[in-house]
Amino acid sequence: MNSGAEQEKSPASPSESHVDSSSGEIEPDVRFTYANERTFLAWNRTALALIATGVIVVGVLPKFQIDFxxxxxxxxxxxLGAFMSFASLREWNANENAMRHELPLPRSSLPRILTIGIVVVALIAAVLAAFQHGA
Known part of the structure; x- marks a missing residue:
């Protein structure tokens, strides 16, 4: 039988919050903070991929029949990549603020914006391909 001094204290529950009395903010569960950060980083990887692909299109693809x-x-x-990066920072900040004030997380518009952007780029690519004469 262990005495009280010998027993290990169990770590605080991950869902326990710590309140900062000066600002009234609550320190959210670190798992949620990390999840928010991972989501932010994922959106930025997507943004970088869009930007890099745009640069490659200009520098590597052969010319289309249409000069521009x-x-x-x-x-x-x-x-779209630049916008996604900026918007992901705003979304990360809004989520952090909501978690720190125990508010519901705001809905993300990023998936909808990304989907619309990809559809627009695909339509442009389809039109350009339609005007391309023999390879």
Whole structure:
């Protein structure tokens, strides 16, 4: 039988919160903070992929029959990537704020925006491909 001094204290429950009395903010469960950060990083990987793909389209793809074809395909990708990066920072901050004030997390508009952007780029690519004569 262990005495009280010999027993290990069980760690605080991960769901326990710590309140900062000066600001009234609650320190959220670290697992949620890390999940929010991982989501932010995932959106930024997507943004970097869009930007890099846009740069590659301009620098590597052969010219389309339409002179400005590569640019018209690349620019929306680069702009979408830049927007996604900026928007992911705003979303990360909004989620952190909601968790610290025990509010519901705001709905994300990023999946919808990304989907619309990809559809637009795909339509542009389809139009350019339709005007491309023999390879």
């Amino acid at each position: 074809g590569r640019r018209v395909l690349a620019i929306p990708m680069i702009l």
